[in-house]
Amino acid sequence: xxxxxxTVKVFFIINLRRVFRDRMALFFTFLFPLIFLFVFGGLNSGxxxxxxxxxxxxxxxxxxxxxxxxxxxxxxxxKVDKDITTFSQADEKMGRGELDATIExxxxxxxxxxxxxxxxxxxxxxYTQNNQNAANTLTNVxxxxxxxxxxxxxxxxxxxxVTTKQSNQRSLSSFDYTFTGLLGFAILGAGIFGPINIFPxxxxxxxxxxxxxxxxxVWQYFLSTMIGSAVVGLMSLAVMFAVAIAMxxxxxxxxxxxxxxxxxxxxxxxxxIGLALGGWAKNERQxxxxxxxxxxxxxxxxxxxxxRYAMPEWLQHVSDFLPLSPVIxxxxxxxxxxxxxxxxxxxxxxMAAWLxxxxxxxxxxxxxx
Amino acid sequence: MAKIILEVENLQxxxxxxxxxxGISFNVEKGEIFGILGPNGAGKTTTLEMIETLREIDGxxxxxxxxxxxxxxxxxxxxxxxxxxxxxxxxxxxxxxLIQMFAAAYGEKVNPKKFLDEVNxxxxxxxxVESLSGGQxxxxxxxxxxxxxxxxxxxxxxxxxLDPQARRNLxxxxxxxxxxxxxxxxxxxxxxxxxxxxxxxxxxxxxxxxALDTPKKLIKDLLKRGFTKKQQVxxxxxxxxxxxxxxxxxxx
Numbered sequence: 087x088x089x090x091x092x093t094v095k096v097f098f099i100i101n102l103r104r105v106f107r108d109r110m111a112l113f114f115t116f117l118f119p120l121i122f123l124f125v126f127g128g129l130n131s132g133x134x135x136x137x138x139x140x141x142x143x144x145x146x147x148x149x150x151x152x153x154x155x156x157x158x159x160x161x162x163x164x165k166v167d168k169d170i171t172t173f174s175q176a177d178e179k180m181g182r183g184e185l186d187a188t189i190e191x192x193x194x195x196x197x198x199x200x201x202x203x204x205x206x207x208x209x210x211x212x213y214t215q216n217n218q219n220a221a222n223t224l225t226n227v228x229x230x231x232x233x234x235x236x237x238x239x240x241x242x243x244x245x246x247x248v249t250t251k252q253s254n255q256r257s258l259s260s261f262d263y264t265f266t267g268l269l270g271f272a273i274l275g276a277g278i279f280g281p282i283n284i285f286p287x288x289x290x291x292x293x294x295x296x297x298x299x300x301x302x303x304v305w306q307y308f309l310s311t312m313i314g315s316a317v318v319g320l321m322s323l324a325v326m327f328a329v330a331i332a333m334x335x336x337x338x339x340x341x342x343x344x345x346x347x348x349x350x351x352x353x354x355x356x357x358x359i360g361l362a363l364g365g366w367a368k369n370e371r372q373x374x375x376x377x378x379x380x381x382x383x384x385x386x387x388x389x390x391x392x393x394r395y396a397m398p399e400w401l402q403h404v405s406d407f408l409p410l411s412p413v414i415x416x417x418x419x420x421x422x423x424x425x426x427x428x429x430x431x432x433x434x435x436x437m438a439a440w441l442x443x444x445x446x447x448x449x450x451x452x453x454x455x
Numbered sequence: 456m457a458k459i460i461l462e463v464e465n466l467q468x469x470x471x472x473x474x475x476x477x478g479i480s481f482n483v484e485k486g487e488i489f490g491i492l493g494p495n496g497a498g499k500t501t502t503l504e505m506i507e508t509l510r511e512i513d514g515x516x517x518x519x520x521x522x523x524x525x526x527x528x529x530x531x532x533x534x535x536x537x538x539x540x541x542x543x544x545x546x547x548x549x550x551x552x553l554i555q556m557f558a559a560a561y562g563e564k565v566n567p568k569k570f571l572d573e574v575n576x577x578x579x580x581x582x583x584v585e586s587l588s589g590g591q592x593x594x595x596x597x598x599x600x601x602x603x604x605x606x607x608x609x610x611x612x613x614x615x616x617l618d619p620q621a622r623r624n625l626x627x628x629x630x631x632x633x634x635x636x637x638x639x640x641x642x643x644x645x646x647x648x649x650x651x652x653x654x655x656x657x658x659x660x661x662x663x664x665x666a667l668d669t670p671k672k673l674i675k676d677l678l679k680r681g682f683t684k685k686q687q688v689x690x691x692x693x694x695x696x697x698x699x700x701x702x703x704x705x706x707x
Contacts, residue, residue: 089562096559100552107547291543299507299537300560301529 090306097310105318114279115322119272123326126264126391127334137163138186138224141170141179150196150205154235158189163227173212180213186220188212189228204239262422263393265330269323269349270414271390276319277356278363278381281311282373285364289455298454308361308448312354319353320346327421339424348420348427352413355437358444359409365452384410409440458485460520460638461506461607467514468501475501477662478515483607488629488639490653492646497659499642500540503609506640507537520606533561536605536637540612542596544584550595551580554602561603574598574628575705590621590705597628601637608632610641614648619697624705626652647694 105111142158144151158164167185170176176188188211195207209228213221237244288294297307330336338345359380367373385391387401388410394402405411412433419425419433427434461483468476476498483489491499504510506517508528517524524531544553554567571577574594579587587595593613600608610629614622629652633639643649649656650670658666658673666673 092564093559093562096555100548100556103552104545104547288545291545292539292541293543293545295509296537296539296543297560298509299532299535299539300557301532301562302560303529 090303093302094306094310094313097307098313101310101314102317105314111280115276115318116325118275119268119322119326120329122268122271123265123329123334126268127261127330137165138220138227139165139167139184140224141167141176141185141188142191143171143173143176143188144191144195145193146191146195146197146207147193148196148198148205148207150198151191151207154191154196157231157235176212177214180217183216186213186217187224189224258418258422260393261330261334261336262418263389263395265326265334265336266414266418266421267390267393269326269417270388270410271385272322272326273319273349273353273356273413274381274384274390274410276315276322277353277358278360278377280315281357281360281364282367282377283364283370285361286367286370286373289367289453290369292455295455304449304452308445311361312357315357316350316353320350323349336422338421340420340422341424341426344427345417345420348416348430351434351437351441352417355441355444356409356413358441358448362444362448362451365448368453368455384408387411389414407436409437409444412436459483460485461640462518463502463506463515464517465515466502466505466512466517468498468505468510469513474662476505479659479662479664480515481657481664481667483638483640485606485638486633486636487654488633488641488652490649490656491640491642491659492644492649492656493642493659498662499659500611502659503611503640503642507535507609508532533603534606536600536603536608538596538600538608538610538613540615542592544592544596544599546585547583549581549583550576553584553595554599557599558602563603565602570598570602571595590617590624593617593621593625594628597625597632601632605637607638607640610639612642612644614643614645619694620701620703620705622648623698623703 105115142155144155159166167179170179170185170188173188173190176185179185180188190210190212192207192210195209196205197207198205209232211221211225211228236242285294327336327338331338363373363377363380367376387397387405388394388408389405390410394405394411394415397405416430416433416437419430420427459482463482464480465478466476466480467474467478479498479502481489491502493499501510505512506519506524508524508531512525519531520534522530522534548556550571551567554565554570558565558567568577568580571580574597576587576591576595576598579591584592584595597610597613613629614625617625626648629639629641633654641653653670655667655669656673657664668676
C-alpha cells in the first residue's frame with residue numbers, strides 16, 4: 087500500500103510542476119476567474135445606493151434656480167451629464183438608455199412673483215417610455231427635495247412624517263452572491279474544463295495507453311489528479327478571495343479552515359464530473375456536446391452568474407439538487423454568513439451524494455485509449 | 456535447451472465474428488530477440504496486445520515466466536516492458552521526471568540520470584521530451600520501458616520512420632538489452648531488420664503463423680526448394696553504400 091501511495095505522490099508532484107510550466111493552464115486557472123471577478127465585481131459595486139443619470143436644462147436666470155441645481159448635485163443621487171444643454175441632445179441620449187430622465191427648469195422657475203417674498207415655479211421631468219419607473223422615483227425624490235425647501239420658505243405644519251433607521255442585522259450585499267457565484271464558476275472551470283481538454287489529448291498522444299502497460303491503477307491516477315486539482319484549485323480560489331477582500335470589500339466572517347475544507351470537497355466532487363467525461367471520451371469531438379449539456383444548466387441555474395433567489399420558486403427547488411448549487415450556497419454560508427460545517431448539512435449531503443455518483447460513473451467509464 | 460520465458464498456446468482473437476488471430480502457438484526463450492513479421496492486418500499487433508494485457512484473450516493461453524496473462528494482468532504488467540509504435544510522453548515534463556514517473560508507476564524509486572546515460576541522453580536530462588529528435592525519442596522510450604528491469608520487452612515497429620543511422624543505433628541498443636538477459640519481442644516490416652537483428656522469427660499471415668525459425672534456416676529452406684533470384688545479388692546494397700559514405704554515427 088505504501089508503494090502504491092508513493093506512485094500517487096510522484097505523479098502528483100511532477101504533474102503539479104507541469105501546471106506551473108504551462109502558461110495557458112496558468113492563465114485559465116488564475117487570471118481567467120479574476121477577469122470575471124473584475125467585470126462582475128465592477129458591475130455590482132455601484133449598486134449600493136440609488137442614483138440617476140440625468141441631464142438638467144436650465145432656462146431660468148433666477149438665482150434660486152442655480153442654487154437648486156447646486157442642491158441637486160451635492161449628493162450622489164443625481165449624476166448630471168453636464169455636456170447636455172439642449173433637448174435634442176437629451177432626447178438622443180435618453181433614446182439610447184444612457185440617461186434616465188431630463189430635468190427641465192423653465193424660464194419662470196425660481197422667479198419671485200410680484201407681491202410675494204419667495205420664489206415659485208415648477209420643474210418638469212422628461213422621460214421616455216422605457217424609463218417610466220425611473221422617472222416616477224426621480225419625481226418623488228425631487229418632490230421631497232422641493233418640499234424640504236418649501237418648509238423654509240412658507241411656514242406650514244407637518245404633522246405626519248416618516249424617517250429611516252438602519253437595522254443592526256448584518257445583511258448580504260449583492261456582491262456576496264456574485265463572488266460565491268464566481269467561485270463556483272472557477273471550480274467548474276478547473277474541475278470540468280481541465281480534464282475534458284487534457285484527457286482526450288493524453289489519449290490522442292498514446293500517453294494513457296502507455297501508462298496502461300504499467301501496473302498503474304486507475305484509482306492511483308485519479309487520486310493524484312484529485313490532489314493536484316485540489317491544491318491548484320485552492321490556490322486559485324485563495325487569489326480570488328484576496329482580490330475580493332482587497333478591492334471589493336468582501337467581508338469573510340467564517341472560519342478559513344472550514345472554508346478551505348469545504349472548497350476542497352467541492353473541487354474534488356466537481357472534478358469527478360470532469361474525470362468521468364474526459365476519462366470516457368475517446369477524443370475532443372466526442373466530449374464537447376455532452377460536456378455542454380452538463381455544464382450549461384449548472385452555469386445558469388446554480389447561481390454562478392446571477393443568484394438563485396431571483397429565480398421562480400419551483401426552479402430554485404429543482405436547481406437545489408444540481409451538483410454546483412450546494413457548493414456555491416455552502417461557500418456563501420460559511421464565508422459571508424459565518425456558518426459552520428455542521429450547520430450546512432443539507433448542502434454537504436447533496437454534495438456527498440453527487441460525489442459517490444460521479445466517481446462511480448468515472449471509474450466505470452474510464453478508458454485508457 | 457534454453458529456458459522458455461513466454462509460452463503462447465492456441466491464442467485466439469476475433470472482432471465481429473472475424474478471426475484476427477487464429478489459434479497461434481509459439482515460445483520465446485530467455486535472452487533472445489524474437490521477431491514477428493507479416494503484412495498489415497496479419498494480426499501481429501493484436502497478438503502483442505493480448506500478451507501485453509491490453510486486449511482480452513478470446514481463446515487459448517499466454518504465460519510469461521509461468522504467470523497466466525489473462526488472470527494476472529497486474530503481475531504481468533510489472534514484469535514486462537512495452538514500447539508502443541509511436542512513443543508519446545506528456546509535454547513540459549523533464550526527461551528525469553518522466554523516468555521517475557515511469558519508475559513510480561511500477562512502485563520503484565530510481566536514479567534517472569543513470570538510465571539516461573545508458574542511452575546517451577544524460578546531457579538532455581533537463582530537456583522536455585518535445586525537444587528530442589525522432590531517434591532520441593525512440594531511445595528515451597526504450598529506456599523508459601526498462602526502468603523496472605522487466606523479463607520481457609515488447610517493441611511494436613520500433614524503427615519505422617528513422618534514418619539509417621538511428622536504425623543501426625537502435626539495433627545495437629536492442630542487442631544490448633538482449634545481452635542483459637531480457638527477452639525481446641518485436642514486430643517489423645523491414646526484412647533486413649529481421650535478418651540482422653532477430654535470433655528467431657515468426658511470419659504471420661491472416662491470423663496464422665506460417666513459418667517459425669531462425670532467419671538463416673528459413674532462407675536455407677527456401678533455397679533448398681530451388682528458389683533463385685532473377686538478378687544476381689551483389690555483395691553490398693545501396694544502404695551499405697549510404698552507411699559507408701555517411702558513417703554510423705548518430706545525427707543530432
